Amino acid sequence: MARIPRLLIAVLFLSSILSPFANPDVDSDPYFDENLIDKRLLLALENPEQSDYLGLAPAPEGKISLFAQVTNLSSFHHDFVEDLDGVITSSFERFDTFGFLISRDKVSQVSYLPGLIYLEADVLFYPSLDNSVDSIGTSTIWNDFGFKGEDTTIAILDTGVDFNHESLDDLDDNPNTDDLKIAVDSNGMLAFYNANTDQEYPDEQPHDSGSHGTHCAGIAAGTGGPSGTYAGVAPQANLVGVIALDGGSGDEGDLLRAVDWTIENKDRFSIDVMSLSLGGPITIPGATNDGASSISQALDVAVESGLVTVVAIGNGQFGAGGAHPGTVNYPGDSEKAITVGSVNDEHNREIYSSRGPTGDLRIKPDVMAPGGNIESAQAGSGDGYVSYSGTSMATPHVAGVAALMLQANPNVAPTEATDYVKQILRETSDHKVPLDVDCGELYTPNNCYGWGTVELVGAVSRSQDLASSELLGPNGIQTQMNETFLVSMDHTMTEYTNRGKDGGNIQNYISASPLPDQIDFVVQYPSNWPKPSKIGIKSNEAIGVTAEVGLEEVIESNGKWIIDASFNYSAQLSSGTVVTNSPELEFDIQAPAFDDTINIEVDYFLNDMEGNSQNLAVSSFTELPDLFIEELNVPNSLSDGQSVTVTARIVNDGPGPSRLFSVDFMSDNLVFDTVDYSTTLYSNEAINIDGQWIAQEGTHTISARITQVSPQDDDESNHEQEVEVFVDNFEDLQSPLVFITEPYDNEIVSDLVTIRGTASDNNRIDRVEFRILPNDWQTVNGFDDWAWAWNTTQELNGRYTLQARSYDGFQYSSIFSVEVEVTNDGTNRRPTASLSSSDETIFVNENIIFSGNGSSDDSAVAKYNFNFGNNQQTDWIDESWVEYYYEEAGEYEITLTVEDDEGVQSSSVDSLIVIVEDKPENSAPVAVISLPKSGNDYYSDEAVTLSSQGSFDPDDGSISFEWTSSIDGDVLSTQLFISEVFLSEGIHTITLKVTDNLGAYDTTEVKITVVLPTTSFSEDDPLLSNLSFLLTMLVLSAVAFRRKT
Secondary structure: HHHHHHHHHHHHHHHHHOOOOOOHHHHHHHOOOOOOOOOHHHHHHHHHOOOOOOOOOOOOOEEEEEEEOOOOHHHHHHHHHHHHHOOEEEEEEHHOOOEEEHHHHHHHHHOOOOOOOEEEEEEEEEEEOOHHHHHHHHHHHHHHHOOOOOOEEEEEEEOOOOOOOOOOOEEEOOOOOOOOOOOOOOOEEEEEOOOOOOOOOOOOOOOOOOHHHHHHHHHHOOOOOOOOOOOOOOOOOOEEEOOOHHHHHHHHHHHHHHHHHHHHHOOOOOEEEEEEEEEEOOOOOOOOOOOOOOHHHHHHHHOOOOOEEEEOEEEEOEEEEEEEOOOOOOOOOOOOOOEEEEEEOOHHHHOOEOOOOOOOOOOOOEEEEEOOOOEEEEEEEEEOOEOOOOOOHHHHHHHHHHHHHHHHHHOOOOOOOOOOHHHHHHHEOOOOOOOOOOOOOOOOOOOEEEOOOHHHHHHHHHHOOOOOEEEEOOOOEEEOOOOOOEEEOOEOOOHHHHHHHHHHOOOOHHHHOOOOOEEEEEEEEEEEOOOOOOEEEEEOOOEEEEEEEEEEEOOEEEEEEEEEEEEEEEOOOOOOOEEEOOEEEEEEEOOOOOEEEEEEEEEEEOOOOEEEEEEEEEEEEEEOOOOEEEEEEOOOOOOOOOEOOOOOOOOEOOOOOOOOOEEEEOOOOOOEEEEEEEEOOOOOOOOEEEEEEEOOOOOEEEEEEEEEEEEOOOOOOOOOEEEEEEEEEOOOOOOOOOEEEEEEOOOOEOOOEEEEEEEEOOOOOOOEEEEEOOOOEEEOEEEOEEEEEEEHHHOEEEEEEEEEEEEOOOEEEOOOOOOOOEOOOOOOOEEEEEEOOOOOEEEOOOEEEOOOOOOOOOOOOOEEEEEEOOEEEEEEEEOOOEEEHHHHHEEEEEEEEEEOOOOOOOOOEEEEEEEOOOOOOOOOOOOOEOOOOOOOEEEOOOOEEEEEOOOOOOOOEEEEEEEEEEEOEEEEEOOEEEEOOOOOOOEEEEEEEEEEEOOOEEEEEEEEEEEOHHHHHHOOHHHHHHHHHHHHHHHHHHHHHHHOO
């Protein structure tokens, strides 16, 4: 009996080799690269019953909702998942992230997704649940600095905002004024969006789907109603409402949509700050809070886009005495966002406030803010207020602080490389750690308090310091004489600003020596002027401050003199003390013996943060200019909304030339336009400078003022001129007209030509403009009848396009054009461009040919320049044609300029219009097998007719056919509807694949049987064709095998 298993083993061995179905099961040995997989996801796959505990978003039975971060997200990644029967639920190109539902047993295969960076489970997020704002210094900022958040905007990503509440309905709590608290775009649309429904106003009306968002909005920017008792940190800031937690919770897709919408609409609603008082599910220390999640990465992108991003650290799991270490929630683990923990009014950490470090051992939080028992607006109450506690309440405090800092200096907004708001908060926060037994920390920064509790006076002052830079000195220096220049800025210190750059670290406390703040001035100007001399440096430190100064040796680099001065300030100031240091750098510059103009550039740095740079144009001179405004001209008849040209005639009445100057145009002392003039204006010369003003109904004082004259003006008393104007409420809806009456179209002209024309309007003509292509527009003499002199002897012979247009203050006329032929004796003729195309209408990504073969010249056309009307053009090329395609739909004007063999270009371009359309969605063809019929039998020695008659393409494209057999494999590829083939014996599944010219396809199949012909079973046939012989041979082999063994 022992021999039988040997036979079975042999048979099984042979069958495993011969069976075409012996394929491995990829799911039997799943592969995970654990560096790419979220550990929360691994836990959920190993223990599906703990999915709710782990915070996973709901999914249908047997499926799981996932998010994948990839490199360069494309449709290919979607296709990969869909090929695994996954369903794409969301996609975010900005974050290279997409979400999908997939069977749990196919998650292992997703790890093979090309370009995968991180695969994570979709989880649910929730809110991170007397007047607190004064404990961080708001009264001083409101009353002494005058900042309340004006002209800043905060986006609240939460449950929504109740903008009907008295604290959030308007900016001044005056029902007679129209100043909504909610931000409004240029088209009057309100700033409100629901990420769950993916709809914005007006489809989604502003509301709070819970209560949490309204409370947070009130803390950040509420007015507190008429009494102002519970005003927020920045009560005059505008708000944007974004529902990320619809009804109190939201999944990762909701949060990603909310952040993506906020970034996308940043400029539309002038959003400066994004506040997120929310967090994910249970933290798995070291696993789910290392900054790798999709939403944490999205917050990093938001910061790089210029949004100050503030997020709650979360209300962590409690151990004995408080939140555990390492319980920072995500997205509070974002590397670039400002993560906020919670303290009470005495700046003691609230016991529930989560603690760092992050999973990758970064310190969190960044700063702390009041979060315990915070009274703020109650949703749905109209005028009620309610007390909540949590890091949710601390976060909008910091959002409001950021708004005040940006009001003080908009240039501290984050960039791809810097985040000055975060750095300033770290450098100026209250770092004096109170006794905290649970925390066990004595110094900051640490993982309980971060860099300390935000302190507004220091934060706003430091923001202002970066904008306080000055460069003082004359605009001109008499040749070979010296003048002195002064560089300075303010530097404010409080009791907390003693930790140096970025808030320092524990080392400066261990050594018992505070780190200084460092200020640097770097001055540069061209080295073709003499080297600077008499350089002086003053620290001007305040009482109680120690200062050190440094001055590098003046060097020459890249054609410029470089002066580098540094100042270090350190202090241990008493509580409540605020002082200002005034570092200064003085230096002399000697003018050269020749007339020239240079630019002095100064860069300012405070702890490596760059302040507002300063530039000053300085000219050397022998004699000074004396500029004055001879006349200020404004049209007599003005209407509301009209675009008006205000002309100031500037005359130089001095003995010397001016190198450059500026003119400020003002309406009622408010500047509406500034024009810089950088061309030398010599003695007794004049120039007209035009400013543009949009007229407003009423009586106004229009004025112009000369500024920034270089070298400085000998007499500045005559630099301003003003006129009174009246603007009516007439609205002109009719376009003006313009005509060129001389010369006529295709006329041959030579020598001096006077271009004449007429213009008319139902109200008035503001100006007529004329140009000879390709030159710019110029204002002509005259209005209803106008003229322009053209000396054609200055031009080459050839065809020229003359164009005119008129303007009535509201709109331009259509352009009127004529073409003329310039023919002057002994002058080379310009070539003439002629452009044609292979098509007038094409699809996106479809090739088109543009040709200049019709261009002509009196000698030869040598080069061609094609402009494709989409900011793309060729170089000057020898070929007279070019093949091109467009990536976006639209109407494009293509132009051609040509050059002859003497280097002379055509005076005017030739142009044509091409319409580019999106390709219509391609419908798949329909596959139909007419023959063979399913179930039919055939002999192997007779041809089987394959007919695809009835197949068609709904788009009327060409189609091709591929026939395959389950036994014979690929049978036939053809474009014929009817063909014949021979098939092997057996039961065949015949498959027809019909493919259109764009690659779409459809398949269908039938089953037929092919048998051997009856003659094949005669005695003359080979034995191997007899099935009974095969059976006999199998039995004999078994017996023989048994005997041998």
